Amino acid sequence: MPDLNDAAGRAWLRVCRWAGNAGNRTLLFPEGALRLPQTARAIHELCDGKRTFGHIVQELRSTYIASDPVRIRQDAIAFLERLRNKRLVDF
């Protein structure tokens, strides 16, 4: 499985769905559930089958304008790699 990079295709949320209300959103998937912090949830919600990894990073950079853009990219890679290994996101 190649490392995640800007050439990665569209990000799809797989085999999981959101539950709970806005203040307590929980991601449900086989044999598990995750209560994600706000930023992680923001990344995950961008995995809508329309945006590529590059689009997601761009969007995060424009949302978190005060943060280091290099760090944003690194963090997004680390988080999405973890989700990809759980088969919760595909590219």
Next chain:
Amino acid sequence: MLETPLAIIAEITHRCPLHCAYCSNPLQMASPASELSTRDWEAVFEQSAELGVLHVHLSGGEPLAREDLTQLVNSAHSCGLYTNLITSGIGLSAQRLEVLVKAGLDHIQLSFQDSREDNANWIAGARAHARKLEIAPLIRKSGLAFTVNMVVHRQNLSSLDEMIALAESLMPERLEIAHVQYYGWAWKNLDALLPTREQVLTSLETIAAAQKRLAGKMRIDAVVPDYYARFPKACMGGWGRRQLLIDPAGRTLPCHAATVIPGLCFENVREPLWSGFGRSPRAFRNFAVRTGCRNLVEVAIAVRTTSAVAAVRPS
């Protein structure tokens, strides 16, 4: 007040077309006549969701043996529960699958007994393997989350590599390699099923290598047997902590084997004053029992006999 478990295992029937020697059902199975009604289960799902349960695992026996399965799936889904069908695949057709998907099913866990048909059928006590191979691509095509479950033990661990390859060919998101858990019928057949220490250690290496090779392609979860660990692991993640089981007749249990523990009584969801399992049911008030559970397993290990056992199967 106990924390609410993540999931309930709804054992909706003990009827099953398979007769696996490692079946987790109790030796004294619930009769069809004692099974909860559709409305009973709907009430269980509603109350579970209200208490904060997130998942329901529809299990058995074979859940497809219940004619009202679609209604049960629909009910669980309507309550917001992530709905999983744990099945042998026997009784599933393309049409029935489509109806279940429409009813809101999220996930199917399809079990296999081996990669080799003759051994798989022998372990299952039924000619089921070929049908499972037919049904797996339909599940994959349905868009549901898909887990392949391989139950492993002394009689099939030698083909673990092949079993992983078979799972890979079926393209599930997730493979569960579950060493048999020794209660119910598996306990009865312990000596025929318990692997050697060497088999267990080899299997862990095989699984670790496969996890590495298949990272990002197929997630592999492994369940290990107790007997070669220093201490027994917490059964089902701990007494009623992560999951609770409701048997076909409505008894609310903290694990599959709880009914064999002397001196405990369990609330039934049919009782008019059923308090809901997060709200101090009788059996769960007894915190001391939780800590006693490990001792019980240790005692059980100590007293187990070593006599040869021919496979005893659920009928």
